[in-house]
Amino acid sequence: MMPIKPFQNNRTSDLFHTICKIIYLSCATNFWFEDIDYPAIFMKIYNSTSRVLEVTVAVLIISDWGAFWTQPNLTEKQSNDRMLFAFSHVVLYSVYCSVIYYKREIRELVMTLTVRLKEVCYDGSIEKMMLRTTFRYTTAFVFVCSSTLFSFGIGSGFQALTTNATFTTIIPIWPDVEDRRLVAGAARIILYIVWWIFLVRFISVYIILLISTIGIAHQFKNLCKYFEDLTDIFEGSGSQEEKERRYENAFKVGIKMHSITLWCMRQIQLVGGVAFSGQVIINVSVLGLLMIQMMFTERTLIAVMPIIFMVSSVLVGTGVFLWNAGDVTIEASRLPAAMFHSGWHNCTRQSSVRVRKLVTIAIAQAQKRVRIKGLGFIELSYESYVTIVKSSYSLFSVIY
Template structure:
């Protein structure tokens, strides 16, 4: 597929639609969270704000990178931990480390992401954009994004609140995670300030991860609904023969429209390959996080005192893992389901209404289009796991199996 040139702000050919507005909003959030522009145009923020943010963004990036390094360094500098603290160190290092790699991977493919956003928000919508399907897509996106933001925020707040309550009610320090410094028993004021700074750095990382996950989810949901658009587009081609005009004009119009549909299908398949390329690490990382983290959480639940604060942290983290994995696998599975309905839609496009030479040409087109549409469209994790509702259940079960073997 040819590369899409960067759109200029003076372009008059781009027609705004609700999908365009949605992607624009998500890209704005991603820019404010990470300092990276995934939109195919310049961000429409004040120039002064952009200059200031571009100046501080590298500093924030260094803080986040040091935060991840602090997690890893704690394995050497914090040997005297109790069982819960050791489990927390392993769990948060796994989750934060893998999600940060996902974030870095998406930054690496930012140019491909821009092309993908341009294609889904503008190029495909210029040809066919059913209002009902678009409304359904927006409703699904808002619902899933709201769930993602809520559960991620709840998990972080539960760790901070739990550590704060423990510090106020007992002689413990405010230790919601295990950094490279200070020591968990260091009670100096500077050590307490260091723990607060570490918690704030976690907020910076979480903001980046949420924004990137929102973008990936929106793209995945949009691709699944684009196959819905294609199905309706081909089925509605039958209406051409119910309109006015001669049979010859109808056949010519149908043939041209059918070719446009085939081209749209090719572009949609390209979008599917691009999301596999750009977000493949996100899908794979989420599978690994689910298996490892749920196993660690189950071990932690068996060994942790059954208090409200301790259980709150475990429950919210488990929900974060389960819902985060589910959002990726469910929507990736929807792409496979919606793509599998396309051959039937092509068959019912009205090709049988054509006659003579037009019928010969159209039947060849239909045969080629259906053959291509019958190839399974799947998103894979780890290069071999087909992401779907069934694989989600299997992955969750494998987490319990891992726990059963270890514990």
């Protein structure tokens, strides 16, 4: 049997640990499989504060829908904004709540990806690729999402300074968009801050799902490398019988790691099912609403900028999930070939009979298509991303 490396702190575990510490600061939820090493008094105070912030976020979402009864005198753009945010906030908050609900399952998933699988399937070059991919996608996702809120704030602030308009970023139940009292202005600023709190919480739970999906895709890369490297057993020292025994045992370890990786796949589908489905719904509906809004928007940079950033955030948000889900499917499809080229043909006599049966069963299992689904039936991939984006325009064309 090939020697199993004892687990040591690696860059993957450092990444997940750092991300989980940051996420705790956004929503007071620990997704790390151990206690977060913050001072106890700080955590006690922050946990209580976070519950208050949670209530304010819920009030914000209720206020979005209450505006349909209390804000009748709106422009065409403001009416579209009201519909856009009322609908999208409910979907995004449902995603956030679902991830928090599966906190225990996520902690177990993180432990498996960073500890159990790294004890056997660990390759430094693949880990560097994973870190680069994680940095690239998370940076793009955070940038476009935060830019959306910045653009709404800048656009509303510019109009408030240069025209007679009020600083209105979202349409709440109160104050009225034409209310120019000081208390109304302060309330709008507070609502904008609460909107930021909501966005930060939403981004944080998306990131833990995103890096977990990236980790699973690269775990399949690790598995392929593991099986391909098994041929090295027959090039080393020792008798043929000893090499065959070591190969057979090592192949069984690989099968076990494959089984654990498939368990990770089922877990990410469980904990991220609402997120994957919500992203598909958001992409189709919000892009359609934004195209409608563009028809009634003044063609100036300040007016168009929030729409452009909102479109970008939807496209990138959908893209990072569907692209990485597609990567999982692609990397998993390469595993049967890696198993076939693992060196089983070097075994002889009775060992050859046992190994061939073992390899045949393992390849048959690996040939089953691995995929992540949204809405229970849409396979998330590069192809489905293009289809979903096109369907948004098709919906807009049917309506207008």
